[in-house]
Amino acid sequence: MLEYLESLPLADHHCHGVLGRDLDRAEFEALLTEAEGTGPPGVSMFDTQVGFALRRWCPPVLDLDAHAEPDAYLARRAELGAAEVNRRFLDAAGLEALCVDTGYTPESILDPLELGRLAGARAHEIVRLERVAEQVAADGVDAARFADEVRTRIQGHDAVGAKSIAAYRAGLELSGERPSPAEVTGAAGRLMRADAPRVSDEVLHRFLVWCAVDAGLPVQFHVGLGDVDADLRRGDPLLLIELLRAMDPVPAMLLHNYPFHRHAGYLAQVLPNVYVDAGLATHNLGHRSPALIAELLELAPFGKVLYSSDAFGLAELFHLGALLFRHGLAGFLAGGADDGAWTARDAERVAGLIASGNARRVYGI
Ligand SMILES: [Zn+2]
Numbered sequence: 001m002l003e004y005l006e007s008l009p010l011a012d013h014h015c016h017g018v019l020g021r022d023l024d025r026a027e028f029e030a031l032l033t034e035a036e037g038t039g040p041p042g043v044s045m046f047d048t049q050v051g052f053a054l055r056r057w058c059p060p061v062l063d064l065d066a067h068a069e070p071d072a073y074l075a076r077r078a079e080l081g082a083a084e085v086n087r088r089f090l091d092a093a094g095l096e097a098l099c100v101d102t103g104y105t106p107e108s109i110l111d112p113l114e115l116g117r118l119a120g121a122r123a124h125e126i127v128r129l130e131r132v133a134e135q136v137a138a139d140g141v142d143a144a145r146f147a148d149e150v151r152t153r154i155q156g157h158d159a160v161g162a163k164s165i166a167a168y169r170a171g172l173e174l175s176g177e178r179p180s181p182a183e184v185t186g187a188a189g190r191l192m193r194a195d196a197p198r199v200s201d202e203v204l205h206r207f208l209v210w211c212a213v214d215a216g217l218p219v220q221f222h223v224g225l226g227d228v229d230a231d232l233r234r235g236d237p238l239l240l241i242e243l244l245r246a247m248d249p250v251p252a253m254l255l256h257n258y259p260f261h262r263h264a265g266y267l268a269q270v271l272p273n274v275y276v277d278a279g280l281a282t283h284n285l286g287h288r289s290p291a292l293i294a295e296l297l298e299l300a301p302f303g304k305v306l307y308s309s310d311a312f313g314l315a316e317l318f319h320l321g322a323l324l325f326r327h328g329l330a331g332f333l334a335g336g337a338d339d340g341a342w343t344a345r346d347a348e349r350v351a352g353l354i355a356s357g358n359a360r361r362v363y364g365i
Contacts, residue, residue, distance in 0.1 A: 001334035001344075005326040005351055009096035009338070011359035012322070014220060014255050014279050014308035016101055017109030018090075018315045022082050025074055031313035033284065034227040046070045050320070051284030057318045061088050074209035077365030086110070089315035090118035093185045096356055096365055097121050101163050101220075104312070119318070124365055126220060126301020127159040130169070130199040131210035137188070137197035146188035147181060147207070152182075156233040160363045161253070162212035163220040171234025172223065176246030178210050179203045209243065218251040218275075218362055224258045225281060237264045241271075248273040251362050256280045256310060261292060265300035275362060276300050282328070283320045293328035300324055302350045306359050329354060 010364060023031070029038045029045040032054070037047055046055065051070075051337040062076045062085065077085055080252040098121055116123025132153050133146075141149045154162065166172060179187075199205065201286035212219045222230065223237045237244075237254050244252045244267065251314050257264040258281035269273045278296050282289045309321030333347035359365065 001337070001347060001351070002327065002330040004348055005330045005355065006094070008351060008355040009094055009121070010122075010307045010322055010325070011097040011099075011356035011365070012093070012095050012309050012311075013097075013161075013253070013306050013359045013363065014101060014277065014310055015098055015109060015115075015318065016104060016169070016310070016312035017115060018086055018311065018318070019313050020082055020086070020108065020110055020114075022078055023074075023314075028074060028077075028314070029314045034225065034280075036228055044070070045192050050284050050285075051290060053283065053286030053320055053324065056314055057148050057320060058089070061092050061319060086315040087118050089319040090115065093119060093309070093318040095119045095121040095318070095322065097158060097359065099126050099359075099365070100124070101126045101128055103131040103163065103165075111312070113269045116239065118315075121240060122365065124160040124363070125158060125165050125354070126161045126214075127154060127157045127217075128165065129154070129212060130162045130165055130205070132157075133191070133199050133204060133208055134197045139192045140192075142193060143185050143189040146192075147184045150208070151211050151214070154208075154217075155215045157218065160365055161218040161220055162208075162215070163222070163255075164205060164209055164212075165222050166202075166205035166209075167222045167224075167235045168230050169198075170202040170205050172221070172237065173234065174202060174206050174209070174214075174238040174240060174243045176242035177206075179207050183207075188228060206243065209247065213247045213250045214248065215336070216269065217229055218253055219247065220253040221258065221262060223254045224256045224260045226256065232259075236260045237267055244271050248316070251275055253277070253362070255308065257296070258285075258292060261296045262298065265296050265298055268300040268304040274359070275304045275306055277306045277308045278325075279310035279321065283309070283311075283317055286324070288302065289324045290328040290331050293325070294332050297332060303353055303358060305354050306362070307355060 112123035187201045254264045264276045311317035
């Protein structure tokens with residue numbers, strides 16, 4: 001089963017750019033987990049599930065033995081240079097398509113075109129909704145014209161999907177109702193009066209989702225774990241059920257989901273337009289990722305589970321996410337076939353759906 005999955009290119013439906021420059025140890029550790037910076041003195045981010053997984057699987061791609069020590073690994077990385085390292089890991093990921101969220105760029109990172117070229121894959125763009133609204137506000141558009149301008153920019157964007165980061169701001173408890181024009185204008189006015197416009201108003205998050213729905217774009221929602229700005233108390237996808245229901249038949253793509261992946265799997269089963277993945281968590285859980293993948297596949301229909309890496313910054317994460325996902329899914333499918341729970345033929349068909357078929361169908365890519 002693993003060999004079969006290794007022969008299947010993956011569609012990575014949620015990822016970001018990687019840095020095109022060399023990194024020192026502190027910078028590398030800071031990008032390895034969702035923690036802010038490195039650990040306190042005496043704590044290394046290499047001593048984590050993702051750190052161990054990285055040392056197990058990434059050194060051979062740079063011609064080192066598995067389990068290389070962090071300093072030896074980083075020395076080899078520096079010797080090869082960022083361009084060569086990025087090329088090797090993106091190639092090793094075995095991708096056929098990428099959907100790149102271009103809305104988070106704390107510093108210069110590779111754009112979708114460059115990522116796609118390195119991966120030998122088709123690259124598509126995902127438009128980050130809050131970013132569009134913040135740009136419109138920063139451009140000084142009149143509050144009364146805000147809604148039309150945002151709608152026009154989203155509809156005119158050359159993207160295959162949209163993404164909401166409501167979970168990072170107002171939280172996921174968004175009602176299913178469309179906000180009224182007066183509500184949007186009022187919220188836009190408050191946004192524009194801020195020195196640096198930052199969408200965090202429930203009305204605007206909802207308005208933006210409806211703009212994407214009206215444009216017919218699948219809407220990705222950040223769900224569950226992320227960096228410390230993602231308030232997990234308000235990041236459970238069950239909070240989003242009214243809006244998920246209201247936006248049907250436009251697809252809602254629940255990203256990451258951990259530790260609420262079972263809740264997400266439930267929503268994927270009961271609501272026709274809900275799809276799920278386990279991006280970010282897959283590489284963060286490292287050796288424990290097979291349990292996560294098996295739990296995601298408890299209730300979620302196999303036609304509604306997608307692959308994503310949520311790689312950001314480090315090219316290693318494209319490779320690690322893909323490798324751990326293939327291993328976890330292969331173990332799950334082979335285990336069921338061995339138990340006689342399903343046939344090897346069914347297992348291969350499901351592998352094809354989850355690897356890329358579901359993403360191709362939902363995004364029309
Ligand atoms: Zn992401």
